[in-house]
Amino acid sequence: xxxxxxxxxxxxxxxxxxxxxxxxxxxxxxxxxxxxxxxxxxxxxxxxxxxxxxxxxxxxxxxxxxxxxxxxxxxxxxxxxxxxxxxxxxxxxxxxxxxxxxxxxxxxxxxxxxxxxxxxxxxxxxxxxxxxxxxxxxxxxxxxxxxxxxxxxxxxxxxxxxxxxxxxxxxxxxxxxxxxxxxxxxxxxxxxxxxxxxxxxxxxxxxxxx
Amino acid sequence: xxxxxxxxxxxxxxxxxxxxxxxxxxxxxxxxxxxxxxxxxxxxxxxxxxxxxxxxxxxxxxxxxxxxxxxxxxxxxxxxxxxxxxxxxxxxxxxxxxxxxxxxxxxxxxxxxxxxxxxxxxxxxxxxxxxxxxxxxxxxxxxxxxxxxxxxxxxxxxxxxxxxxxxxxxxxxxxxxxxxxxxxxxxxxxxxxxxxxxxxxxxxxxxx
Numbered sequence: 001x002x003x004x005x006x007x008x009x010x011x012x013x014x015x016x017x018x019x020x021x022x023x024x025x026x027x028x029x030x031x032x033x034x035x036x037x038x039x040x041x042x043x044x045x046x047x048x049x050x051x052x053x054x055x056x057x058x059x060x061x062x063x064x065x066x067x068x069x070x071x072x073x074x075x076x077x078x079x080x081x082x083x084x085x086x087x088x089x090x091x092x093x094x095x096x097x098x099x100x101x102x103x104x105x106x107x108x109x110x111x112x113x114x115x116x117x118x119x120x121x122x123x124x125x126x127x128x129x130x131x132x133x134x135x136x137x138x139x140x141x142x143x144x145x146x147x148x149x150x151x152x153x154x155x156x157x158x159x160x161x162x163x164x165x166x167x168x169x170x171x172x173x174x175x176x177x178x179x180x181x182x183x184x185x186x187x188x189x190x191x192x193x194x195x196x197x198x199x200x201x202x203x204x205x206x207x208x209x210x
Numbered sequence: 211x212x213x214x215x216x217x218x219x220x221x222x223x224x225x226x227x228x229x230x231x232x233x234x235x236x237x238x239x240x241x242x243x244x245x246x247x248x249x250x251x252x253x254x255x256x257x258x259x260x261x262x263x264x265x266x267x268x269x270x271x272x273x274x275x276x277x278x279x280x281x282x283x284x285x286x287x288x289x290x291x292x293x294x295x296x297x298x299x300x301x302x303x304x305x306x307x308x309x310x311x312x313x314x315x316x317x318x319x320x321x322x323x324x325x326x327x328x329x330x331x332x333x334x335x336x337x338x339x340x341x342x343x344x345x346x347x348x349x350x351x352x353x354x355x356x357x358x359x360x361x362x363x364x365x366x367x368x369x370x371x372x373x374x375x376x377x378x379x380x381x382x383x384x385x386x387x388x389x390x391x392x393x394x395x396x397x398x399x400x401x402x403x404x405x406x407x408x409x410x411x412x413x414x415x416x417x418x
Binding site: 048050052054063065067069071073081083085086087088089092104208209 | 273
């Protein structure tokens with residue numbers, strides 16, 4: 001009986017182990033030849049544009065709202081500000097591939113974990129130039145893969161119009177963050193949703209038109 | 211040459227701008243304060259439209275939002291954005307009701323902080339916020355306005371705001387413009403229009 005139990009436990013452990021070490025794979029996508037070595041994310045790339053959005057954030061069931069502002073300052077740096085609806089700043093930082101400089105953070109939000117999560121999210125969202133290492137396709141999307149830190153990015157372009165509609169950030173094994181974009185003209189995303197898969201954090205951004 | 215002219219012009223205009231704002235005399239301050247305090251004591255209700263300009267130096271233009279505000283003495287307040295999105299916040303009976311595009315929430319407002327926010331908003335619009343315990347206040351006048359500049363004394367408020375500037379059109383006891391300046395120098399400017407005082411304001415205005 002004990003022998004049988006140990007065997008069973010071992011089998012389940014191996015099974016679980018194998019399942020969790022299975023590397024991340026795109027669903028129903030087949031590899032194709034890389035036709036463009038570089039991809040430019042268009043949605044925060046114009047230094048002339050003030051990118052202003054109404055933001056809704058839900059973190060572990062707590063909801064908060066405000067205004068999100070981003071601006072490309074130069075080739076590599078973006079400025080990002082969150083304010084309340086009244087206009088007072090709650091978070092203000094500059095971000096690039098290698099730097100993260102906080103200009104202001106409300107004392108109540110000055111938590112390392114939160115700041116690092118936002119830093120990582122916005123670094124992915126705002127970075128313009130990406131080097132493509134692999135390409136895939138399925139029925140609806142052309143998918144471009146790029147390396148990012150210890151993980152990978154998968155840019156999903158709509159086959160019909162080549163618009164970026166989804167960006168998946170994954171570790172070697174699983175999806176971590178999914179960004180979804182709705183865009184009418186392919187250079188400006190009117191709505192952006194950011195969904196975390198390993199923590200309960202969702203951010204919804206809707207363009208504010210003055 | 212053109213640039214030089216432009217520079218000269220900006221400097222001159224700047225100087226004029228500075229020269230226009232004069233410190234008020236002690237006698238002027240006393241009579242101004244008495245007038246504002248007397249008239250604001252008589253405010254039972256106040257309704258106004260507003261336009262809010264959020265200025266951040268790195269942006270090419272200010273973020274503009276607008277809406278309306280209603281106040282009923284002693285502690286009912288509705289601050290409502292209608293453009294470019296719907297958002298309203300109601301202060302009533304020590305509670306704060308928020309309606310963010312249909313997402314509703316309620317916060318207990320018994321804390322000192324919320325009391326201060328309430329006082330700051332109502333005070334900003336009515337103009338009755340010459341509280342020497344809370345602020346260091348200096349007074350200026352231009353051809354158009356009396357300006358009260360308030361610097362918070364307490365560290366809790368200082369963290370959020372460096373200075374509040376209240377603009378009273380000459381001859382009026384209530385504010386037509388408020389400027390809230392952050393420590394970075396970026397600011398929020400709120401301009402009030404179509405103000406009515408002591409008109410009937412229904413209680414239903416304060417449901418959210």
